[in-house]
Amino acid sequence: MPARKSLEDLQCSVANTAELVGDQWTVLILRDAFLGVRRFDDFQKDLGIARNVLADRLSRLVQAGILDTRLYEQRPPRHEYVLTEKGKDLLDVLVAFRRWGDRWNAPDERYIRPLRHLDCGEIMEGVMCCNHCGQPLDHRNVRVEPSLAPVIRY
Amino acid sequence: MPARKSLEDLQCSVANTAELVGDQWTVLILRDAFLGVRRFDDFQKDLGIARNVLADRLSRLVQAGILDTRLYEQRPPRHEYVLTEKGKDLLDVLVAFRRWGDRWNAPDERYIRPLRHLDCGEIMEGVMCCNHCGQPLDHRNVRVEPSLAPVIRY
DNA sequence: AGAGTGAGTTGCGTAAAGCAACCTAGTCGG
DNA sequence: CCGACTAGGTTGCTTTACGCAACTCACTCT
Numbered sequence: 001m002p003a004r005k006s007l008e009d010l011q012c013s014v015a016n017t018a019e020l021v022g023d024q025w026t027v028l029i030l031r032d033a034f035l036g037v038r039r040f041d042d043f044q045k046d047l048g049i050a051r052n053v054l055a056d057r058l059s060r061l062v063q064a065g066i067l068d069t070r071l072y073e074q075r076p077p078r079h080e081y082v083l084t085e086k087g088k089d090l091l092d093v094l095v096a097f098r099r100w101g102d103r104w105n106a107p108d109e110r111y112i113r114p115l116r117h118l119d120c121g122e123i124m125e126g127v128m129c130c131n132h133c134g135q136p137l138d139h140r141n142v143r144v145e146p147s148l149a150p151v152i153r154y
Numbered sequence: 155m156p157a158r159k160s161l162e163d164l165q166c167s168v169a170n171t172a173e174l175v176g177d178q179w180t181v182l183i184l185r186d187a188f189l190g191v192r193r194f195d196d197f198q199k200d201l202g203i204a205r206n207v208l209a210d211r212l213s214r215l216v217q218a219g220i221l222d223t224r225l226y227e228q229r230p231p232r233h234e235y236v237l238t239e240k241g242k243d244l245l246d247v248l249v250a251f252r253r254w255g256d257r258w259n260a261p262d263e264r265y266i267r268p269l270r271h272l273d274c275g276e277i278m279e280g281v282m283c284c285n286h287c288g289q290p291l292d293h294r295n296v297r298v299e300p301s302l303a304p305v306i307r308y
Numbered sequence: 309a310g311a312g313t314g315a316g317t318t319g320c321g322t323a324a325a326g327c328a329a330c331c332t333a334g335t336c337g338g
Numbered sequence: 339c340c341g342a343c344t345a346g347g348t349t350g351c352t353t354t355a356c357g358c359a360a361c362t363c364a365c366t367c368t
Contacts, residue, residue, distance in 0.1 A: 002326045002353050005202070007178060011265035013255025014185045014248060020259075021251075022178035024161060031168045035298055040315050048159070050357045055316060065258075076365040078314065086258050088293040092250040092282040094168060095291065097175075100247060101167025104219075104240050105174075110302045111165035118295040120287035128246040129283045133274035137249065139242040144189055145277070147267040156322055156357045179325095194346050204326050209347060230334040232345060 020064050021093065025049055025057050031094055033067065033087065038080035066090070095126035174218050175247065179203055179211050184237075184244055187221065192234035220244065249280035 007015040021027060028047050037043055044054050058081055061067040066087035069079045083090075095115070102112065102125075117124040127136045135141075161169040175181060182201050191197055198208050212235055215221040220241035223233045237244075249269070256266060256279075271278045281290045289295075 004178070004325070004355085007182070010182075010201075011261045012185070013252045013259065013261060013266065015182060015255075016259040016261060017251040017255035018178045018181040022176065022181050024158070024172045024176035027172040027176050028161070028164075028169060031166070034293070041313085044315095047164075050359095051316070052318085052358090053356060056355090073314095076314080076363090083293075089257065090254060091291065091293045091296065092280075093247070093254060095282050095296075096246040096250040097171040098167045100244060101169075101171040103243065105167065105170040107165045107167060107170060112167065113301040114299045116297045116299055117284040117286060117289070117291070118297060119289050120284060122284070122286040123299070124284045124286050126282045126291055127285045128249050128280045129288070130271040130274060130276070130278045131281045132271060132276040132278050134283070134288055135271070135273050137245065137271070137280055139188070139237075139245045141272040142245065142249075143270045143272055145268045145270055148264045158324080158356070195344085198346095204328095205347070206327090206349085207325060210324090227345095230332090230345075232334095 017093075020060075020066070021090065023057070025053060026061065027094075027097065029054075029057055029061065030066075030083075030087070030090055033081065033083050034091065034094060038072075038082060039078075040081075043081075061087070092126070092128075096128065099125055099127075171247075174214075174220070175244065177211070179207060180215065181248075181251065183208075183211055183215065184220075184241070185248055187235065187237050187241065188245065188248060192226075192236060193232075194235075197235075215241070246280070246282075250282065253279055253281075 007019045010016075021030065025047070028049075029043060032043055032046055037046060040054065040058070043049070043058075044051055047054075049057075058067065062069060062081070064086075065084055067081045068084050068087075070082055071077060071079045098115075101107075106112075114123045115125070116122070129136050161173045164170075175184065179201070182203075183197060186197055186200055191200060194208065194212070197203070197212075198205055201208075203211075212221065216223060216235070218240075219238055221235045222238045222241075224236055225231060225233045252269075255261075260266075268277045269279070270276070283290050
């Protein structure tokens, strides 16, 4: 393919985010990272991803400031990949993926790993809510307003 | 490439969702769909996507039950692509993308299109919350529990 | 000394992304 | 009624990146 088109010029947060995490492997790497996977070979074995592709994705994520490398052994030098704050903030995205998947493409129930909310102690699902009134969103009660820019682009 | 690896056997909602929407163009097509874009040429012009790739993505989305085709003109037959309920339910995913993008890769402010919550009337941001206690989630207060299955996979 | 481990890198073949040109069915202006 | 235009694709070609296996490098363990 002729170099995947850059989306940077689409002045849009969704597009910019899609540029970074809009890739199947990246999403799965992040999922594993949230589950505590840190090492190259563990990612590789768990996902069955090609090693060169994994190396590529990890370095992109590090460059993007989503993962950070940390030395966990001096001799021989070994490092592991850990989520930065920026990376951890992607939790919402993964929770949203998960909830949609559970609803519409539910895999075998036995494989669902429940989420527990430590604040209230309950098994939970994530719900996207309005930061003002706290009510859950759905497509009927959300409207996208025009941007301040003199138009041009959605 | 040797056919992008299928993720179906990874018994995981995140993986299944990533299989469908873990692709930059798909994300952007959905964004446009939420903004009201319905026609082939409008998607094409807005995104600058190659026409064959657009055709491919649209038909995948239709097959996945995320978009539906609807005849809006008989002669000549013309149809448009609209979000199904399943598709509309992806709103959370896009809101999560958007929020993260605004926070960490904020584009020029003038291009941000605010979201209005029609229930409370305010300009808002989406926050992922616990469906039990309603509190916002973050990585520190969410724990993934083991699945019921006898292990095998994260 | 030889096997093993962790973290990649290299080289190869194929499929998918990008691009432009073309096609089909119809409408419209003159 | 001829040519131009529009909407919605399809075809053909080139380039890139994915998947796979094999290899490297540096160090440890037995």
